[in-house]
Amino acid sequence: MTSTTYWLEHSWPGQGEVDSSVLLEVDNGVISKVTRGVQAPPPGSKVLNGLTIPGLANAHSHAFHRALRGRTEGRGASTTTFWDWRDQMYEVAGSLNPDLLHRLARATFAEMAQAGITLVGEFHYVHHDVDGSEYSNPNAMGEALLAAARDAGVRFTLLDVCYLHGGLGPDGYDEPSPIQRRFADSDADAWTRRVAALKPSETVRVGAAVHSVRAVDPSSVTTVARWADQRAVPLHAHLSEQEAENEQCLAAHGATPTQVLFDSGAVNDRFTAVHGTHLSVIDLATLGGAGATVCLCPTTERDLADGIGQAGAMVAAGAALAVGTDSQSVIDLFEESRAIELDERLRVRQRGHHSPTALLTAATAAGYESLGWGKGGNLDVGSLADLTNLSLDSPRLAGQRVSDLLAGAVFAATASDVQHVMVAGEMIVSDGHHTRVDVAAELREALQ
Template sequence: MSDGLWYADWAWLGSDEAPTGRVLIEVVDSRFSAITVGVATPPPDAIRLPGLTLPGLANAHSHAFHRALRGRTTDDRGSFWTWRDRMYALAGRLDPDDYLALARATYAEMALAGITTVGEFHYLHHDVDGEPYPDPNVMGAVLIEAAAQAGIRITLLDALYLTATVDGEPLEGVQRRFGDQDLDAYLARLDRLDAANSDNADSVRIGAALHSVRAVPAALLPEFAERTAGRPLHFHLSEQRAENEACVAAHGRTPTELLSDSGVLSARSTAVHATHLTDLDRTLLGDTGTGVCFCPTTERDLADGIGPARALADAGSPLSLGSDSQTVIDLFEEARALEADERLRTERRGHFTPAELIRAAAVAGHNALGWTDVGRIAAGERADLVTINLESPRTAGAPPVGAPLTASAADVTTVVVDGRVTVRDGHHVRIDVPAALEEAVHSLW
């Protein structure tokens, strides 16, 4: 438990459309107990938070091991598919010890960026030959341990991955690391993850994921949806046009239509990317309240395209944000890009307000990961705080309401998770993050 008083020069409270000044924040038992605005003089025992304080941010879609690819896929023009080949080469190198070191450093980098909860879309399950480890969840366990060491929460979105194509071709090569024998074996692993983390409810959730319509036979989708009920459910959707074309050829329906007919779409579900959608696809996602996680920095890095963010939000899909391939880890950049991409696509400005972007990065992301009491600075919520410097070269002169559109991860000075300080003065309190990343990445190459 953690108690204390914090005094924010400016804070973005609840669902407010703009920050509020001179805010006294009381924390009792790791939750906000009282929020008082307009306090001219803070109590002497209050910890001051100079700058703009936001609720904790949620990275709703992460592949931690991709961090080792940063800067290593730009030596030729390539394509999404050549990038994927290099990613597979990296996936073939990782063992549990390597993965712990890399994920720990990656999650610590996320903490520096103001991320207090990560949704790890996890499919690197087994040994290099595709055989389960003696503990079939050891790779998931090291991700959970890595998040604990980095001082952030995790929703482990354990992914079902059975086939290589929509046509059902078997997994080959490194893809065998991703695959379970069948749906029953996958669900047995989920049950073991639940049991192993039964005492970690304050910091760990176990969610479900289907990698994509390429990786799960259509006949299994209804049973998968039924037997994972009650968990957050995530899936890659229509990231590439080729995926859509293959699905229509095999099933006569788009991926979204196939998932809708199979009972996968719902308010507990989140589609990742959702870049290439038909009008019907958008309607199906919105009508079911299915969330959509955009990962703009990855989508532009891989030349995926620009998804219909505003149209999806208007249709009823809550929007969240993710760092995905870790091209950068900066949810301010992801949020800005959500607006900027809409401007490029439509040649108009003003699609999302700053408050909408903060909600996508904070409360909507947490909700998508199964954390319904995080993401707002309000009484009763978990005590997560992220303070950004308003006097950096990027933010100086900008009003507090505009700071999220000017700030970067480098402007984060303080991060508090459940009332405990994880980042102080821009440095992680436990981990030398640059050194940890350098060691973890270079040991793999």
């Protein structure tokens, strides 16, 4: 039994206020004891100065989009819409192979670790070879991602995406385009057979995803939802990111995307809707009533000119909020979580919708729950020993009063303030540096 004791100068345990002088005991990757009011670090304990919070959960990632950073954001006139951006993303998707994906994802997950992210939910849909045929190992790409997550030391949920059709037109579903053939299994049963061969481990779980109502027909959604239900694993789907998706879905099915997913049996308390930017009042009530999660990805949604989701109305309806870095235009969950509140202020021109505690919960416990790790996102006895420690010596956070630390962190911290990161009791980032990966060098090499 390996037991290590940490003395935390200041800590936020996942609810309530910031506490000071807390002793945390970690046994075999789990928090086994918490003692408050320990004024000085006992001999043999490791000292974590600054602010320690539960590890951050990135509930929506496409690792390979890291290759798009800087290449697409600046192209104003040539890429005015989401759909123009998608064509550029497809070019990158077309260039991947298992080895390149492994190197790019390993560096990207290590960048996430250095930003304080302890759990990644990877929404993975580039399954097949460039001509659409299966690799000799049909999960070669998914397994490349699992290996990358293990290398980078992050906890991981592979959300293996069912993707069948090229789009949804007035006459029904289109055939996949040449590039989309890399994403598509022949039908939902073929998806279930392929995914059955993916093996979870102590820090890796496998969940299900439906790409969107554009790419999966209702009866196939039902097949995927049943698979997830039988295993009690998470089910994620892109939902109503663009108004065009709503219009196409209404024209083809006479119902909104949310309604189609609900009628297909996908929407329950293990379901996470990604984006949910353009939802009706009934859609909001459907998601909230089911206890579903909505994963907002504000830095991507602003980059792609998607619009601003109604985060306050989602919470009022009963939905939980999580956050994701999605297209990796930046990797910074402090930026994603404060954007929930700040974008809402811009949208309704009023302040004070989401408390700092609620915003940080979206980036921690709610993300863990959404990705099927219910025992994470807290610093309580019995919780996973995943934590993120912020320096209070940076110009952004220096001089903050303890009573304002949480708001200071949520509204001003950046990924650069992260100094130590622990996953399952192991430090994967120490003094701001990844312990196994030279992040900048490996990103440079993979992005060549």
